[in-house]
Amino acid sequence: GAGVSQSPSNKVTEKGKDVELRCDPISGHTALYWYRQRLGQGLEFLIYFQGNSAPDKSGLPSDRFSAERTGESVSTLTIQRTQQEDSAVYLCASSLALAVQETQYFGPGTRLLVL
Amino acid sequence: GNSVTQMEGPVTLSEEAFLTINCTYTATGYPSLFWYVQYPGEGLQLLLKATKADDKGSNKGFEATYRKETTSFHLEKGSVQVSDSAVYFCALTGNQFYFGTGTSLTVIP
Numbered sequence: 001g002a003g004v005s006q007s008p009s010n011k012v013t014e015k016g017k018d019v020e021l022r023c024d025p026i027s028g029h030t031a032l033y034w035y036r037q038r039l040g041q042g043l044e045f046l047i048y049f050q051g052n053s054a055p056d057k058s059g060l061p062s063d064r065f066s067a068e069r070t071g072e073s074v075s076t077l078t079i080q081r082t083q084q085e086d087s088a089v090y091l092c093a094s095s096l097a098l099a100v101q102e103t104q105y106f107g108p109g110t111r112l113l114v115l
Numbered sequence: 116g117n118s119v120t121q122m123e124g125p126v127t128l129s130e131e132a133f134l135t136i137n138c139t140y141t142a143t144g145y146p147s148l149f150w151y152v153q154y155p156g157e158g159l160q161l162l163l164k165a166t167k168a169d170d171k172g173s174n175k176g177f178e179a180t181y182r183k184e185t186t187s188f189h190l191e192k193g194s195v196q197v198s199d200s201a202v203y204f205c206a207l208t209g210n211q212f213y214f215g216t217g218t219s220l221t222v223i224p
Contacts, residue, residue: 004158033212042121042204043214058211091159100147100208101166106159 002026004107006092012113013082021077021110025094032075033104034067035091043091049075050098082114117142121205121215128195128222136190136218138179138205146209148172148181148188153202153217162190162203195222 005024013019025032034046045059049069060066064082069075079086089111093104122137140148150162150172163172165181165188172179177192188205200222205215 035212035214040216042119042216043206045212045214048212056211093159100145101164102208103149103161103164104212105161106151108158 004092004094004105006090006107006110008110009108010111010113012115014115015084016081018078018080019082019112021079021090021092021112023075023077023092023094023107025073025075025092026105028072029094029096029105030072031095031098031102032069033093033095034075034077035093036061036088037091037109038088046077048098079112082112084114087112087114117146117207117209117211117213119205119207119213119215122218124202124217125219125221128220130197130222130224131194132222134190134192134195134199134220136203136205136220138188138190138215140186140188140205140207140213142186142207142209144209146207148179149206149208150177150179150188150190151204151206151214153204155201159204195220197222197224 007022030051033048035043049055064080067077089109091109093106095102147166149164151159152162163174165172168183202217207213
């Protein structure tokens with residue numbers, strides 16, 4: 001596709017339910033990133049994937065959060081037993097490679113509201 | 116560890132005014148520095164970047180210089196337009212990825 005796409009664009013869930021967020025990166029981009037943006041705050045790095053290497057999970061806030069990526073394609077971010085503090089916009093980005101100088105291309109985000 | 120500190124907003128300017136949005140960082144190694152912009156209703160997109168000390172990034176009349184001596188990457192534009200109204204994020208990439216809190220800019224005619 002032309003850009004990074006994310007689905008759903010909005011998700012409302014009840015506390016305690018599991019949610020799954022999807023990201024389709026730009027074709028050919030080997031690196032993929034997930035961020036969380038809480039209201040009024042900056043982007044908080046969660047996890048990145050680079051090719052077939054083990055992902056860097058150091059930013060995941062708790063063991064309720066997990067993410068997978070199949071090869072260099074789609075990624076899913078799963079939040080189990082959601083809590084109200086998980087309410088945020090979840091942003092996905094991809095880049096041609098994992099290098100400090102690479103530009104990240106962002107999707108439109110998934111706005112999650114946990115009631 | 117690495118971090119980015121960005122000027123608080125919101126900022127409101129009249130058209131053709133001079134803009135500065137401050138960004139300072141702490142980092143080890145040789146990070147790259149970025150300004151991303153989010154226009155209303157759109158996703159984040161790259162505005163400009165600099166990958167080493169003393170580099171100047173520029174785009175759409177905006178400039179920022181990677182200054183190692185002051186650990187800064189301030190965003191400037193000499194004459195803002197209404198279409199520049201957006202949220203601006205300073206970012207640093209090194210061993211991980213750090214974004215500022217964003218500065219909302221509104222330009223009024």
